[in-house]
Amino acid sequence: MDSKGVEEVDSSKKKVLVLIGPTAVGKTKMSIELAKRFNGEIISGDSMQIYKGMDIGTAKISTEEMEGVPHHLIDIKWPNESFSVAEFQSLVREKINEITSRQKLPMIVGGTGLYIQSVIHDYQFSDAPSDETFRRNLEIRAEREGKEVIYKELLQVDPVGAESIHPNNLRRVIRALEIFHCTGKTSFEFQEKQTHDLCYDTALIGLTMEREQLYQRIDKRVNMMIDQGLLEEVKGLYDSGLRDCGSIQAIGYKELYEYFDGDSPLDTAVEQLKQNSRRYAKRQLTWFRNKMDVQWFDMTDVTTNATFQKKIAEISTYIEGKLEIKSNTY
Incomplete structure (x- = not known):
C-alpha cells in the first residue's frame, strides 16, 4: 500500500x-x-x-x-x-x-x-527498495537449481522471516532476499525502521x-x-x-x-x-x-x-x- x-x-x-x-x-x-x-x-x-x-x-x-x-x-x-x-x-x-x-x-x-x-x-510496504536484475537472477536460479536452494539462502540471512514463509512461495522468498540485498536489513528490520x-x-x-x-x-x-x-x-x-x-x-x-x-x-x-x-x-x-x-x-x-x-x-x-x-x- x-x-x-x-x-x-x-x-x-x-x-x-x-x-x-x-x-x-x-x-x-x-x-x-x-x-x-x-x-x-x-x-x-x-x-x-x-x-x-x-x-x-x-x-x-x-x-x-x-x-x-x-x-x-x-x-x-x-x-x-x-x-x-x-x-x-x-x-x-x-x-x-x-x-x-x-x-x-x-x-x-x-x-x-x-x-x-x-x-x-x-x-x-511499498517503501522497500527493489532490484529487478537481482530478482530476475534469483528466479532463473530457482528454475535451474530448485526453490529449496533459494529458500536456504533466506534461512541464512533472515531465519525469523523465513520461518513465516513457505519454502514453495518463491515470490515471497525472493522478495525477502531482495529487501536484504538492497538494504542490508531483513524485511522485519526494514519495517522496524x-x-x-x-x-x-x-x-x-x-x-x-x-x-x-x-x-x-x-x-x-x-x-x-x-x-x-x-x-x-x-x-x-x-x-x-x-x-x-x-x-x-x-x-x-x-x-x-x-x-x-x-x-x-x-x-x-x-x-x-x-x-x-x-x-x-x-x-x-x-x-x-x-x-x-x-x-x-x-x-x-x-x-x-x-x-x-x-x-x-x-x-x-x-x-x-x-x-x-x-x-x-x-
Missing part, C-alpha cells in the same frame, strides 16, 4: 478497539460481550481464519457463538490462495472505514501480531493468563478439536491434493499431514500439535509485549460467570476512558 493508504482512513478521527492475546486465552467470548456493550463489529485479526474449510483447526467462531455480532474477514480465501500482510492491511482498513460509516465501533480481534500491527501503525505512529484512536487490550493454566487450556482445546472432527477436516484437505501452500503450514494441519503421510503415529502427531500450540502462545505473548503498547488484563482467576462479568466491567471502564465513548451496559 502506498502512502495514500493512511490518508484515506482519516486516521486520527476513527476509533478502533483491538483485542489481542495468545491462543486459548478467551478472546472470542470476551470479544462478543464487548461488541454488545460498545455496538461493535468484529474484524478477524487471525491470519488463518481467512481460509474456507479450515474451521476446527483455526478455532473459527461459529454462527451461534457470534450471537448476531457481525464478523468480517473470515472465509474469504480458498486454502490454495496466497495472502500477505499488505493485503490484510488494505482489507482491514477498508472494513474500518465501512464500519465507522455505519456508526459502529470497529473491533480487531485475533492473535497474529504482525498483521494487526500493520493495520494500526503506519506500515508502508519506519515511523510507526498509530493510525487510529486506538484502545489496545490484551488478555493474558498464568502460563501453566494457559497451557492446560491449550491441551484441552486440542482434545476438543479432535473430538469435533479435526482429523476429518484435515483428511479432506489432504485427500483434495492440497499441499505446498502457506495455509497447510498452520498449526493443527501440518502435524496431521505428517500423520497422513505416514511419517508420524497419530498420538505423536497430536502431542506435537499441543506442543507447537504452546510454543506459539509463548511467541505470541513475547511479540505483543515487545512490539505493541498493550493494556493487559489477567484472565487467570476468571473461572465463574461472576468473575467474568467483573472482568468485562473492568475492561469496559478502560475502553470508555481511552476512546471517550460510553458502553451499553445491560
Whole structure:
C-alpha cells in the first residue's frame, strides 16, 4: 500500500478497539460481550481464519457463538490462495472505514501480531527498495537449481522471516532476499525502521493468563478439536491434493499431514500439535509485549460467570476512558 493508504482512513478521527492475546486465552467470548456493550463489529485479526474449510483447526467462531455480532474477514480465501500482510492491511482498513460509516465501533480481534500491527501503525510496504536484475537472477536460479536452494539462502540471512514463509512461495522468498540485498536489513528490520505512529484512536487490550493454566487450556482445546472432527477436516484437505501452500503450514494441519503421510503415529502427531500450540502462545505473548503498547488484563482467576462479568466491567471502564465513548451496559 502506498502512502495514500493512511490518508484515506482519516486516521486520527476513527476509533478502533483491538483485542489481542495468545491462543486459548478467551478472546472470542470476551470479544462478543464487548461488541454488545460498545455496538461493535468484529474484524478477524487471525491470519488463518481467512481460509474456507479450515474451521476446527483455526478455532473459527461459529454462527451461534457470534450471537448476531457481525464478523468480517473470515472465509474469504480458498486454502490454495496466497495472502500477505499488505493485503490484510488494505482489507482491514477498508472494513474500518465501512464500519465507522455505519456508526459502529470497529473491533480487531485475533492473535497474529504482525498483521494487526500493520493495520494500526503506519506500515508502508511499498517503501522497500527493489532490484529487478537481482530478482530476475534469483528466479532463473530457482528454475535451474530448485526453490529449496533459494529458500536456504533466506534461512541464512533472515531465519525469523523465513520461518513465516513457505519454502514453495518463491515470490515471497525472493522478495525477502531482495529487501536484504538492497538494504542490508531483513524485511522485519526494514519495517522496524519506519515511523510507526498509530493510525487510529486506538484502545489496545490484551488478555493474558498464568502460563501453566494457559497451557492446560491449550491441551484441552486440542482434545476438543479432535473430538469435533479435526482429523476429518484435515483428511479432506489432504485427500483434495492440497499441499505446498502457506495455509497447510498452520498449526493443527501440518502435524496431521505428517500423520497422513505416514511419517508420524497419530498420538505423536497430536502431542506435537499441543506442543507447537504452546510454543506459539509463548511467541505470541513475547511479540505483543515487545512490539505493541498493550493494556493487559489477567484472565487467570476468571473461572465463574461472576468473575467474568467483573472482568468485562473492568475492561469496559478502560475502553470508555481511552476512546471517550460510553458502553451499553445491560
